[in-house]
Amino acid sequence: xxxxxxxxHRSGATALGGRGIHAVPTMPILSLEGxxxxxxxxxxxxxxxxxxxxxLELERGEIFGLLGPNGAGKxxxxxxxxxxxxxxxxxxxxxxxxxxxxASRSKLGYLPENPCFYDHLTPLEYLDLTxxxxxxxxxxxxxxxxxxxxxxxxxxxxxxxxRKFSKGMTQRVGLxxxxxxxxRLLILDEPMSGLDPVGRSEVKxxxxxxxxxxxxxxxxxxxxxxxxxxxxxxxxxxxxxxxxVGTVSTLLQSGVREWEVAVEGMSDAxxxxxxxxxxxxxxxxxxxVVRVRNGDSLxxxxxxxxxxxxxxxxxxxxxxxxxxxxxxVLDGRTxxxxxxx
Amino acid sequence: MRGVVAIAQNTVREVIRQRMVLVLAxxxxxxxxxxxxxxxxxxxxxxxxxxxxxxxxxxxLATLLVVVLGSSLLHKELERRTIYAVMAKPIRRSExxxxxxxxxxxxxxxxxxxxxxxxxxVVTVSYGxxxxxxxxxxxxxVLELGVITAIVVFFSSFxxxxxxxxFAAATIVAGNFADDxxxxxxxxAAPWVARATEAVYWMLPHLTVFxxxxxxxxxxxxxxxxxAFAAAYGLLYLMALLIVAGAIFERREFR
Ligand SMILES: Nc1ncnc2c1ncn2[C@@H]1O[C@H](COP(=O)(O)OP(=O)(O)OP(=O)(O)O)[C@@H](O)[C@H]1O
Ligand SMILES: [Mg+2]
Numbered sequence: 382x383x384x385x386x387x388x389x390h391r392s393g394a395t396a397l398g399g400r401g402i403h404a405v406p407t408m409p410i411l412s413l414e415g416x417x418x419x420x421x422x423x424x425x426x427x428x429x430x431x432x433x434x435x436x437l438e439l440e441r442g443e444i445f446g447l448l449g450p451n452g453a454g455k456x457x458x459x460x461x462x463x464x465x466x467x468x469x470x471x472x473x474x475x476x477x478x479x480x481x482x483x484a485s486r487s488k489l490g491y492l493p494e495n496p497c498f499y500d501h502l503t504p505l506e507y508l509d510l511t512x513x514x515x516x517x518x519x520x521x522x523x524x525x526x527x528x529x530x531x532x533x534x535x536x537x538x539x540x541x542x543x544r545k546f547s548k549g550m551t552q553r554v555g556l557x558x559x560x561x562x563x564x565r566l567l568i569l570d571e572p573m574s575g576l577d578p579v580g581r582s583e584v585k586x587x588x589x590x591x592x593x594x595x596x597x598x599x600x601x602x603x604x605x606x607x608x609x610x611x612x613x614x615x616x617x618x619x620x621x622x623x624x625x626v627g628t629v630s631t632l633l634q635s636g637v638r639e640w641e642v643a644v645e646g647m648s649d650a651x652x653x654x655x656x657x658x659x660x661x662x663x664x665x666x667x668x669x670v671v672r673v674r675n676g677d678s679l680x681x682x683x684x685x686x687x688x689x690x691x692x693x694x695x696x697x698x699x700x701x702x703x704x705x706x707x708x709x710v711l712d713g714r715t716x717x718x719x720x721x722x
Numbered sequence: 723m724r725g726v727v728a729i730a731q732n733t734v735r736e737v738i739r740q741r742m743v744l745v746l747a748x749x750x751x752x753x754x755x756x757x758x759x760x761x762x763x764x765x766x767x768x769x770x771x772x773x774x775x776x777x778x779x780x781x782x783l784a785t786l787l788v789v790v791l792g793s794s795l796l797h798k799e800l801e802r803r804t805i806y807a808v809m810a811k812p813i814r815r816s817e818x819x820x821x822x823x824x825x826x827x828x829x830x831x832x833x834x835x836x837x838x839x840x841x842x843x844v845v846t847v848s849y850g851x852x853x854x855x856x857x858x859x860x861x862x863x864v865l866e867l868g869v870i871t872a873i874v875v876f877f878s879s880f881x882x883x884x885x886x887x888x889f890a891a892a893t894i895v896a897g898n899f900a901d902d903x904x905x906x907x908x909x910x911a912a913p914w915v916a917r918a919t920e921a922v923y924w925m926l927p928h929l930t931v932f933x934x935x936x937x938x939x940x941x942x943x944x945x946x947x948x949x950a951f952a953a954a955y956g957l958l959y960l961m962a963l964l965i966v967a968g969a970i971f972e973r974r975e976f977r
Binding site for chain 1: 724725727728729731732735736739740802803804806807808809810811812813814975976
């Protein structure tokens with residue numbers, strides 16, 4: 382727990398922060414230091430900062446979710462760390478190597494956002510090309526290609542031209558090509574996009590399996606309900622900045638918790654004191670739900686209910702979902718921890 | 723290097739699957755038809771006409787293929803972002819560019835070989851003798867196509883397909899008339915104009931070096947020295963272009 386908090390802190394602070402003190406003996410699988418990318422409008426030369434002072438270190442074997450609204454800079458960050466775009470400032474190290482060095486990418490799998498592959502090939506041919514680029518022996522890459530296509534539910538389409546693939550099918554090919562080299566680091570830009578519910582749960586299972594095998598995953602998303610159950614840590618980006626980093630549970634603990642107390646047959650007269658006490662009371666048929674805002678008053682509320690002879694049906698804690706947290710952070714109503722904005 | 727081979731293979735496949743085989747077949751059919759139509763008009767020179775016509779047509783067609791397909795080859799990758807997944811593999815951008823170049827050159831060379839074979843076949847069948855001298859002209863044409871492919875790749879490393887096609891075509895035309903340019907530049911103009919035209923003259927690809935198509939038709943063989951010189955010149959020229967193109971492409975920002 383404490384290391385996570387430290388990392389969260391470090392991520393928010395600049396590269397000048399406690400890196401030296403916290404430095405771990407093993408080489409981080411991916412580290413971003415004060416990463417910045419400024420685009421210039423070719424006509425007006427007006428600068429626009431798409432990624433602003435992002436500092437982050439991934440821990441081996443974790444699934445890290447990079448979250449943020451459209452245009453937050455997630456894809457740009459990913460492009461910077463693959464060497465597809467050059468940073469204006471700061472630096473990226475993939476297991477200690479600069480992304481410009483081809484060798485830094487030999488154990489990396491990448492799924493681009495809205496991927497597009499060569500129309501003139503079949504998935505089998507495309508995976509073979511991928512394998513060849515990784516320098517995998519022909520026999521091994523052939524076997525791996527057909528295994529992966531099978532695994533991703535494309536076995537029946539292995540010899541169909543990619544031109545004829547639907548969005549979700551293309552996404553699956555994208556996942557397959559990202560796994561061809563049995564990567565140590567997987568970088569997935571919106572892996573769930575375009576997939577049907579079955580596909581999403583398959584991908585979640587696949588990612589858990591990868592994590593179990595020791596693979597580190599960095600995935601971007603804005604489908605938070607999909608991200609929450611699989612990510613060990615998430616980072617929230619807003620206007621190019623990484624405003625918050627932490628485990629899902631630590632991020633959410635700081636949010637409001639409430640308890641839903643469901644009771645049977647409570648008259649308005651009995652409900653009045655609870656309303657007066659600041660709790661929401663909602664009536665659904667013969668049942669009422671009292672929303673209690675904090676743990677301390679929960680005890681009082683329950684005691685009063687039992688004294689009034691009300692039948693308490695259930696008491697359920699309602700955690701803030703990541704989605705609600707996300708919206709709250711982006712509204713800027715919470716003071717971002719670890720961030721500076 | 724294995725990356726270059728993989729990209730080259732893929733490029734060959736890409737070009738071939740764009741119905742290029744059809745172009746080749748149509749050309750063969752067209753040539754057979756033309757030779758049957760033209761030979762009676764040529765007063766006994768039918769064999770020369772067919773050969774001349776065939777060789778010139780083949781090289782023009784292959785040049786067109788390289789310029790037309792080549793100018794969009796790189797841009798298409800950037801536009802459709804197929805290059806993203808490829809560049810995330812352990813391969814340098816310059817290797818990618820070299821792979822594209824090799825793939826396109828190999829395809830163009832295969833096209834030339836196929837079309838020259840058709841010309842040889844037609845002449846052999848119609849006139850009972852095989853003009854083997856044509857093979858020397860073919861070797862030179864393949865070298866010429868290497869230079870042309872490099873020109874296309876060079877321009878496409880930094881401009882749009884339309885501009886690449888335009889600049890490449892302009893360079894090819896100018897390259898065929900480089901000697902005339904030097905001559906006009908030296909005719910009474912100011913000394914700086916003469917020097918500038920001379921500089922341009924040396925920079926332009928001297929494509930006439932590679933053209934022995936007319937000569938072989940008239941029974942003049944390509945001398946080994948000429949072939950050696952053309953090979954040295956062509957390879958140096960295309961390597962220089964590719965080095966510059968690679969350096970530009972390494973620095974280029976993908977959208
Ligand atoms: N090549 C470019 N030139 C200029 N501006 C760019 C370029 N690429 C991205 N941007 C800008 O940078 C910002 C961040 O874009 P980015 O694609 O990283 O967002 P994102 O977080 O991935 O969004 P989404 O969730 O929609 O995918 C946007 O405002 C975008 O307009
Ligand atoms: Mg994006």
